[in-house]
Amino acid sequence: MGWLAMSRMSMGGHDTPKGYLDAQFTYERGAQDGKRGLKVLASSCVNNRVWYGAVQQIENGVAGDVFAVICLVNWNPKARDGYHFAYKQMDECVGPCEAECPERILDLLTETDKPHAIDWRARCRAAIASRRRDVPDGALVRFERALTCGDGQEAIDFRVRKDGAKLRFFRADGAGPYRVRNFYKLGWSIVLETKVHRTVFARAGEPTKEMLKCA
Incomplete structure (x- = not known):
């Protein structure tokens, strides 16, 4: 998926990238066999550059697996061209290069057998351990x-x-x-x-x- 850009007026009343993306990945929609949706359990927009979210699948009101969504963020409230906010979304299964996800979000994720997701989680854990070195x-x-x-x-x-x-x-x-x-x-x-x-x-x-x- 490519970048989606917009003005602040198009952010649905949200003042920050985090607020907008939290709402973007929390929804419920009708499907042929019931209702499906997502719910953001926890998120962080690190330096307004990368948004990390623990997102839970919801089906017919039943909570399911929790996976990580990552969004690259371009936030410039003073942009002269009117495009104040842009983001590019992906999930952990594609193995994003960005691997600074906070520990509290990683701890909410359910187990996965996807190789790229496993590698991404390991890189995030390694980054956390590195920052803790005195x-x-x-x-x-x-x-x-x-x-x-x-x-x-x-x-x-x-x-x-x-x-x-x-x-x-x-x-x-x-x-x-x-x-x-x-x-x-x-x-x-x-x-x-x-x-x-x-x-x-x-x-x-x-x-x-x-x-x-x-x-």
């Missing part, structure tokens, strides 16, 4: 592939400094800071470093901690 302040991070810095130099090892919730990266020669886009999606590992602690010797006649413990 990167300590001062850690040395090694990337699987060299990154090109703003000055044209390439490097695989970077020292991480935390600036609140943001991560800043410095090369081994001290150059930086740099930002690494989609950091948690890249292949990287934390380099284990041996830390050498300064040895403190007691002065002559001064009791050591061991001597104090035995006193």
Whole structure:
């Protein structure tokens, strides 16, 4: 399916892409053998760029399987051409490239035997696990592939400094800071470093901690 574009006036009174898409995938229609429909159990429109929904099949009032619907979103409320909102829908069975579905939505999906859907769910889970990896302040991070810095130099090892919730990266020669886009999606590992602690010797006649413990 291609893109469907519209003005804000055509969004049925909904002020956001999420509101419109939640309503779009919640409906009930008459069929020859009764009524069929869909119901959005939970959804999220991540950065107003991708909408993820856990959508349940309804047949004659009976709740059925829950599958994932994914919509690419183009949201520009100030568009001069009048097309403020556009979306392109697909479901998990086609194996979308976008795989940032929130965990609370994944947890609502029923089991599936569709290979592309299984792969897509696994990629979403892997992305969630990656974002949960802790990167300590001062850690040395090694990337699987060299990154090109703003000055044209390439490097695989970077020292991480935390600036609140943001991560800043410095090369081994001290150059930086740099930002690494989609950091948690890249292949990287934390380099284990041996830390050498300064040895403190007691002065002559001064009791050591061991001597104090035995006193």
